[in-house]
Amino acid sequence: MTTVLVTKDYILADRLVDYGGTVKELPKLHKYKNKFVVYTGERVLDSDLWKTTIMSGAEKYLIEEKRTKVEGIFKDLIEKERLFDQVIIFTAKETHWLGLLEDKFESRVLNKNTVWATGSGQGFARAAWATGITEKNIIPLVGSIDTASSQTYDLFYRKHLR
Secondary structure, eight states, X not given: OOOEEEESSOEEESEEEOTTSOEEEEESEEEETTTEEEEOTTSOOOSHXXXXXXXHHHHHHTSGGGHHHHHHHHHIIIIISOSOSEEEEEOSSOEEEEEEETTEEEEEEEOSOEXXXXXXXXXXXXXXXXXXXXXXXXXXXXXXXXXXXXXXXXXXXXXXXX
């Protein structure tokens, strides 16, 4: 099922849709031990090694004493290696954004930045709530059957939004 998170600064979807409108099955939102959810930008975490590496890095990043050391690793991955365009970490209290601004690595805390979320996944709804969205703005959505997906229901795509 496709889920979408809209904030004042970015729009976030849990699966990759390519330029032809085809939905890829690999998720872009990853829940970790019910502690936080990570979004990895344009690059999908398509291997267990990358997923484990990024998720454990994010876990350490959230510990204040370890943040500086781990931030250096994320900086190399994003700024030098260009492996990810951004990494967003959703926690119960705040949202952390790590990415490029004018080709320089930046890390920011985005508090209560989320405007609304839509989707059908309970895990996503919890992540959306954790970012500060009020319950009335977390919209469960079941639209049409998505033939490109192995799931039963999916987002009802509107052509003018593509």
